[in-house]
Amino acid sequence: MPNYLTPGIYVEEVSTGSRSIQGVGTTTAAFVGRAPLADARLHEAVAINGWPQFLKEFTRPDLPGTDLSRAVYGFFLNGGRRCFVINIGDSPRITGGTRRREGLAVLEEVSEVAMVAAPGFSDPGAHDALISHAEKMKDRIAILDSPEDVEDIAQLTRVGLLESPGKPPAAAPEGPAKGLRPRMSDNGFGAFYFPWITVEDPMTGERVNAPPSGHMAGIYARTDVTRGVHKAPANEVVFGAGNLVRHITPDEQAELNSNGVNCIRYFPNRGIRVWGARTVAGGDSEWRYVNVRRLFNFVEESIALGTGWTVFEPNAPTLWGNIHRDVYSFLLRLWRDGALLGRTPEQAFFVQCDEQTNPPEIIDAGQVVTLIGLAPVKPAEFIIFRIGQHAGGAEVEEVKNG
Known part of the structure; x- marks a missing residue:
């Protein structure tokens, strides 16, 4: 803790704990x-x-x-x-x-x-x-x-x-x-x-x-x-x-x-x-x-590189929450870019890192387990137009003013 002796305003930089996961390159x-x-x-x-x-x-x-x-x-x-x-x-x-x-x-x-x-x-x-x-x-x-x-x-x-x-x-x-x-x-x-x-x-x-x-x-x-x-x-x-x-x-x-x-x-x-x-x-x-x-290759490598800071951190709920936050934010950006299918983030992906995925026996083994599910977009490979005869003509309604 710093010593505050002189009355006044002090500005300090603090870590928010957020570490953004950056996407790896895919063009090499x-x-x-x-x-x-x-x-x-x-x-x-x-x-x-x-x-x-x-x-x-x-x-x-x-x-x-x-x-x-x-x-x-x-x-x-x-x-x-x-x-x-x-x-x-x-x-x-x-x-x-x-x-x-x-x-x-x-x-x-x-x-x-x-x-x-x-x-x-x-x-x-x-x-x-x-x-x-x-x-x-x-x-x-x-x-x-x-x-x-x-x-x-x-x-x-x-x-x-x-x-x-x-x-x-x-x-x-x-x-x-x-x-x-x-x-x-x-x-x-x-x-x-x-x-x-x-x-x-x-x-x-x-x-x-x-x-x-x-x-x-x-x-x-x-x-x-x-x-x-x-x-x-x-x-x-x-x-x-x-x-x-x-x-x-x-x-x-x-x-x-x-x-x-x-x-x-x-x-x-x-x-x-x-x-x-x-x-x-x-x-x-x-x-x-x-x-x-290729999307899964990109996601897996990006998460692996972007969460390297977690190794040897205390295996506790604070770490689990930080992992969830960072991975969720990364996948949210992918969804906004159109890489994942769903009208809402909940439809497009999920991230779970908590007591359920990390019971005592997993913690004792030195592991942290995070479950991630993605709904990738798939190409429209077959475009189908179903066309049939229409037995009628266009109806035009007369509009009267006044």
């Missing part, structure tokens, strides 16, 4: 692949803040482009602002050895990443590695490329099989045609896109086919900035796409969409657009939409 991508300059910064997570920086780090003027370079260019062209690049050189796999972190494993040290892709790597092994990485980290989603050449659309609806070491690839149970779809991720940590797009190579100026993952990561970032992470990254123009490797009919998309394959399509007078927003979780899963998965 990571790309794993082969750089044009094969031996540049091998197996390092290099932060890239623009296309000129990528050129400086990973290319020379006389080198042709690669799937990685085209993806990074497409990322920045479509609204991306910052990404990490892992150059694996001439390695045939995106996963490295066991003695030190290489390839995809390098990104385990980078918490800033919100989405990860390996442009051009479309085999079952690469898909599995990307999904497994996202499931392990729990703060990012894997953006998965389909193969460039797909003979039969039905192949995209069947899960591809991993090859056994030293053995030829096994035939899929459905028949001899191999499956090309990534494995299911029960919690929706992956999104799969088809087909490849035709672009102008930024390094040579030639027209080439490019995997869509880099452009999609840019669209994710663009949508986050303009609308928020709760908005599905779909019905968005793919900047830089001049054509598609394969044009998809509505009937073909009906089959693909229900199997978690997000299509990129051309529409007259509207251009080339992303026309799907599903994860590889399955059609009846609560995690089947990309924006729902």
Whole structure:
């Protein structure tokens, strides 16, 4: 307590106990692949803040482009602002050895990443590695490329099989045609896109086919900035796409969409657009939409970082009340931004941290348990207008003045 000896007015600063939870970033991508300059910064997570920086780090003027370079260019062209690049050189796999972190494993040290892709790597092994990485980290989603050449659309609806070491690839149970779809991720940590797009190579100026993952990561970032992470990254123009490797009919998309394959399509007078927003979780899963998965990633990481001050505080009602207040305020802001469904906050979310969630045995174990429930907004995927004949005309009533 200060000593007050001289009569007068004293102004003191006091802590109110309120600690605002700030939302984490969601626009940073990571790309794993082969750089044009094969031996540049091998197996390092290099932060890239623009296309000129990528050129400086990973290319020379006389080198042709690669799937990685085209993806990074497409990322920045479509609204991306910052990404990490892992150059694996001439390695045939995106996963490295066991003695030190290489390839995809390098990104385990980078918490800033919100989405990860390996442009051009479309085999079952690469898909599995990307999904497994996202499931392990729990703060990012894997953006998965389909193969460039797909003979039969039905192949995209069947899960591809991993090859056994030293053995030829096994035939899929459905028949001899191999499956090309990534494995299911029960919690929706992956999104799969088809087909490849035709672009102008930024390094040579030639027209080439490019995997869509880099452009999609840019669209994710663009949508986050303009609308928020709760908005599905779909019905968005793919900047830089001049054509598609394969044009998809509505009937073909009906089959693909229900199997978690997000299509990129051309529409007259509207251009080339992303026309799907599903994860590889399955059609009846609560995690089947990309924006729902990414919203929960955002909320979980924001709360985890924003409540770090609570560790080793006295486990008592004062702490429980402070946690409730901070989390409630954060979710209230999300609801006001349109990220949660409900006309009132009570309909949109709940937070409980009290004697019920923290009985004596939980306190004795050194734990504080907070229950949180969210009602996320989901995309209006099917817009239905029911139109029928109306047996009557418009009735006009004569209005008399006076």
